[in-house]
Amino acid sequence: MSQPRIKVAVLYGGVSAEHEVSIVSANSVMENLDKEKFEVIPIKISKDGKFDERKIKSSDIVFPVLHGVGGEDGSLQGYCETVGKPYVGSGVEASALALDKVASKQIWQNLGLPIPSFTFFTKDEWQKNSTQIMRKIIPQVFTSEARRFASKMRLEGSANFLPIFVKPANTGSSIGVTKVREKSQIKRAIAEALKYHDKIIIEEALENIREIEVSVLGNSELIISVPGEILPAEEFYTYDAKYKLDSGLVYPAIISDGKTKEIQKIAEVAYRVLGCRGFARVDLFMKKDEGKIFLNEINTIPGFTKISMYPKLMEVSGISYKELLTKIINLALE
Numbered sequence: 109m110s111q112p113r114i115k116v117a118v119l120y121g122g123v124s125a126e127h128e129v130s131i132v133s134a135n136s137v138m139e140n141l142d143k144e145k146f147e148v149i150p151i152k153i154s155k156d157g158k159f160d161e162r163k164i165k166s167s168d169i170v171f172p173v174l175h176g177v178g179g180e181d182g183s184l185q186g187y188c189e190t191v192g193k194p195y196v197g198s199g200v201e202a203s204a205l206a207l208d209k210v211a212s213k214q215i216w217q218n219l220g221l222p223i224p225s226f227t228f229f230t231k232d233e234w235q236k237n238s239t240q241i242m243r244k245i246i247p248q249v250f251t252s253e254a255r256r257f258a259s260k261m262r263l264e265g266s267a268n269f270l271p272i273f274v275k276p277a278n279t280g281s282s283i284g285v286t287k288v289r290e291k292s293q294i295k296r297a298i299a300e301a302l303k304y305h306d307k308i309i310i311e312e313a314l315e316n317i318r319e320i321e322v323s324v325l326g327n328s329e330l331i332i333s334v335p336g337e338i339l340p341a342e343e344f345y346t347y348d349a350k351y352k353l354d355s356g357l358v359y360p361a362i363i364s365d366g367k368t369k370e371i372q373k374i375a376e377v378a379y380r381v382l383g384c385r386g387f388a389r390v391d392l393f394m395k396k397d398e399g400k401i402f403l404n405e406i407n408t409i410p411g412f413t414k415i416s417m418y419p420k421l422m423e424v425s426g427i428s429y430k431e432l433l434t435k436i437i438n439l440a441l442e
């Protein structure tokens with residue numbers, strides 16, 4: 109007799125702005141799960157957060173294929189903990205930290221990991237103090253180049269702090285993210301970001317960079333893929349560049365062995381210090397000229413279609429898509 113199949117509840121859709129993206133990933137996951145080992149129980153979460161909880165109770169394990177708030181942010185993980193259901197991927201704390209671009213960057217910064225300079229404020233603070241934020245807080249985000257130029261020219265304090273990136277602290281898919289080049293555009297960019305979250309992060313816009321991504325798989329023993337590279341179809345990796353236009357995905361990226369090791373080490377530390385489990389994609393930037401690396405973010409539930417970067421990087425590391433899904437589920441049952 110063969111072993112009974114493990115019942116996997118695949119959760120998808122959800123309340124976040126990435127509802128549609130999640131459906132595409134989940135279809136791919138459900139189609140490719142090894143049917144000899146697993147029985148799929150599809151559970152769609154509506155845009156207002158409703159789903160059939162009885163189906164969760166009839167499953168052995170939950171596989172959240174949800175991006176952003178309500179799926180990737182620790183809340184669903186907390187629900188699973190409460191009802192005592194094993195689930196795939198990172199736990200409550202790591203999920204919450206990874207989704208929060210401020211919290212994760214603060215932790216990485218404390219450990220001396222390389223990140224772009226940034227600042228943040230809440231909607232409340234913005235409403236009470238926008239003048240001070242515009243005058244003092246945002247200009248702290250000097251671009252490295254501007255800072256270097258300023259110190260060379262002894263202009264400290266008066267250098268141009270633009271361009272900057274304005275982002276909601278907890279969305280994905282570049283939703284609500286604006287690159288601001290002119291001072292007159294800052295308020296509009298902040299208003300746009302505030303539509304999605306009441307915490308805003310502002311970062312120096314790094315220029316002349318390559319966008320590098322690394323796939324990590326494991327709990328304590330980790331498989332770290334070779335780096336891949338995104339060639340965005342727009343000036344930066346916008347929502348359209350991700351889903352509508354023909355951005356390039358290069359795997360593996362053409363990077364020297366030395367740099368590859370450095371990138372993998374940074375990705376590993378970034379993953380471990382947030383306490384990630386199972387799998388995650390670590391996104392980084394690499395300066396084209398001197399090759400300096402910056403951490404951007406960790407996605408604890410990265411895009412998961414067959415042609416997405418996460419599975420593709422694992423594939424070039426010798427793990428097929430189907431095998432990868434099995435491994436991810438087994439890691440959760442460990």
Ligand SMILES: Nc1ncnc2c1ncn2[C@@H]1O[C@H](COP(=O)(O)OP(=O)(O)O)[C@@H](O)[C@H]1O
Binds near residue numbers: 273
């Ligand atoms: N500090 C930065 N410097 C240069 N480009 C950036 C910076 N922050 C974000 N970007 C660009 O914006 C894209 C989306 O930003 P990101 O922080 O990754 O948000 P999301 O979680 O929505 O993917 C990045 O992939 C990159 O193209």
Ligand SMILES: [Mg+2]
Binds near residue numbers: 391
């Ligand atoms: Mg990103």
